[in-house]
Amino acid sequence: MSTSLTIEQKVLLRTIRSILLEKPIQNRDYIDVDWNAFLDLSKNHKVMPVIFKVVSPYIPPDYQSFWKEAYENHVSKINSILLALRDVTAILKKENIHFSVMKGLCLSVLLFDDIFARHTGDIDLLFNDRHSKQAFDLLSRHGYKSYIGVDRADLCNIEQGLALQIPFPLLKGYRHHEYFEMWKQFENHYVSVEIQRYLHETIMCEDSIETFIRSNTQINIRDFQVPTMDLYHTFLCLCENADNDGSSEQPILRNMFDIAIFLKKFKTQIDWNRLSVLADHYKMGSIVHQTLSEVNDLFGEVMSHQFKTIESIQKWKWNLSIHDRIFTTPEEYERERLKQHQQKTIQKVISRIEVFKDSHKEPKLLENFSSYEINADRFDLNLKFLFELNSNKLDCYIQFENSAYEILHAYTFIFKMLNNHLSYDQNFLFHEYQISWKEKNLFLKNGNGEDISKVEVVNIDGTKVMYFSLPFSDSVIVRNLVEHNQLVFQFNLLIKPYFHVYHNFDGAFMVLSAR
16 A cells, blocks of 8 residues: 655655755745645644744745744743753652653753754653652652543643542553653643653563663753663664554654654764664564664665664564555554554464363363463452353353452453454454443443343352353354354453543453364
8 A cells, every 4th residue: 555645744744854854945845735734734743843943934924823823832831841840850859769751851952952843742750660659759749749530631621620639649550651640830831740660561671661760861951950861772762652652543753753863863873783782682673673664664764784783573564654654544544553453462362272162062060161360459360261162152151269259349350352353344353241240230241331131140060150151143253263263362350440540450362262
């Protein structure tokens, strides 16, 4: 596929390349541009500030006020972030807490020597997990408050009172890389401070995080110094961020532009053999390899011979180029993202093979059940299960070994199946069922929380076991069992939602083969 670009997309990409190559731009480059659409596109790709600085002489009079207003709003927000960063840095340094400021204004100064040249919306602070509570308490004493809301818009409009303040640090997810943001008002803006403990799901090891923090270098921002990462760990952080954001949502030009500018400015200062060793040490070799390749594809050969020292092989390959993923329609990108998610999931999920029991040949005995464990926040749930494949349905038996079924008043039990054939239905990767209490009975629900049937509690070998059946009219089971001769599944526990807090505890994926 080769995405057909709009005039504004072509001009945006051409302008970014001109900035990289330090080529002059001319008025004729912007003939027939819809300047309102161009402004919206620049904002969406978070490159409006740097674009405005180079195109401002060519903006027609009728559109100058819109662009100027957008840039002035950006400058106002950056000034508030600057005040917050000075405040936070002073507070944490005074208490000798080790931390590192990730990206943000540090990156603006590093790449452009100008805090206003790059879009940034918050302050990201990386801590070792054991210091997160201390940092939260310290910032709380200095007026920073943590909020949760029904959705992100509530947090962006705290003054409207739609968000709920919480007096304790709360992770966005059980294994999430950050806690809910802390907010404080500076001048005309509330500024978000994010307390982070991981680099998304890429780097979660405490020792590795400590190494990133200890790679410390001080960067001067106006009249104060800020601790940030050295060049090597900054570059790895940029690659990881581009890879993560481009896997979970449609890629934006800013992330790739950041890397390209970094390479243009610092590639001769980098020992690429050392970087290759570091990337492989953090198991990021494939991420760096793919990111460098995509930067070259998007902007021309930013890297040359140094690129070849990254030896790690990509673990998967997108069917769409980075150019197409950035500029294709959201619908087409989502289809491609689901396919990639499926590939990555299948690579990770296969932990062992179990064989379906035939109910006509083997009695239902607990000794025939398979064991499974879910590591939750307060306990590890040990369970046993048995699946029986019948002529028109799949019978499911599940027994909690170390907990009463009453825990499902506080948790929702989820049976999740992988959709192995996305070409049939592009709208979902997983199909799930939920079990939870409703009044005095356990009910089986679909992924939308709609009741399907009552869950029976049957007696097997003197033990109470949950039982439910899934009819083969469910197309997902038919596809996976008939066409693929297997069912890739996972059990989960989900804490009952509080505002938009959903802590999900995953068990291992397993593959059950029908043979």
